[in-house]
Amino acid sequence: MHGDSSAPAFPDVMAVLRQRTAEAHTRLENALELLSPDLSVSRYRDVLMRMHGFYDALEPRLDERLTGAGSPLPDWPSRRKVPLLRHDLRLLGVDEAALATLPRPRVPAVGDVAAAMGVLYVFEGATLGGRFIVRHVVTTAVPPAAxxxxxxxxxxxxxRWSQARHAIRAWTAGEAARVExxxxxxxxxFGALEAEFAR
Structure with missing residues (x-):
């Protein structure tokens, strides 16, 4: 009989992340109102402008933690969303000069790679819901190209979501401090995003 046979299995980081963020995630989705049948161009533009603030503040911090030799997610640079946000906002009449005048949101610190993985979980997870948002948005007055x-x-x-999940699991495997x-x-x-969109 092996000595560790009765040891509890280490909690799966993805289960921990889901459990710790589920309620805020649901509240955020409701606050965004992107699936509203009355979604307007102005509301959609406002959401993108606010999202830009978060991505613009956090992607450079992910660059510091996830770029270069030894990165747990080597294709991170191809996942940046700020260029896409700026593209969509330009089509909606918002240029980079206007974005630069917006107040910067308060975002969490990204003090280590594990924290970067926490941000990655939120940003990459958002791509799953994005599919449903696109399907709805193209039925509204919002230009499909945006x-x-x-x-x-x-x-x-x-x-790509599967790759991100694998990277998060691999980096935190068996490391309680990293999971935390x-x-x-x-x-x-999620809390910062919820606070921003509750205003």
Whole structure:
């Protein structure tokens, strides 16, 4: 009989992340109102402008943690969303000079790679819901060409989400401190987004 046979299985980081963020995630989806039958161009533009603030603040921090040799997610640079947000906003009449004048949102610190994985969980997870948002938005007055952010990966969304999940699991496997840093950061980011869109 092996000595560790009775040891409890280490909790799956993805289950921890879901449990710690589920309620805030649901509240955020409701606050965004992107699936409203009355979605207007102005509301859609406002959502993208606010989202831009979060991605613009956090993607450079992910660059610091996830770029280069030893990155747990080597294709991170191809996942950046700020260029897509700026593309969509330009089509909606918002240029980069206007974006630069907006107040910066309060975002969680990204002090280590595990925290970066917490941000990644939120950002990459959003690509799954983005598919449903695109399907709805194209039935409204919003120009279909202004959906590159929410439709970022196209038919590759499932594969790329699977890769992100694998990277998060591999980095945190068996490391309680890493799981906690990842979960705390993801929950903090959902909280910050919820606070922003509740205004």
């Amino acid at each position: 959906t590159t952010f929410f439709g970022s990966y196209g038919d590759e969304v499932g594969r 840093s990842c979960a705390v950061t993801a929950a903090a980011l």
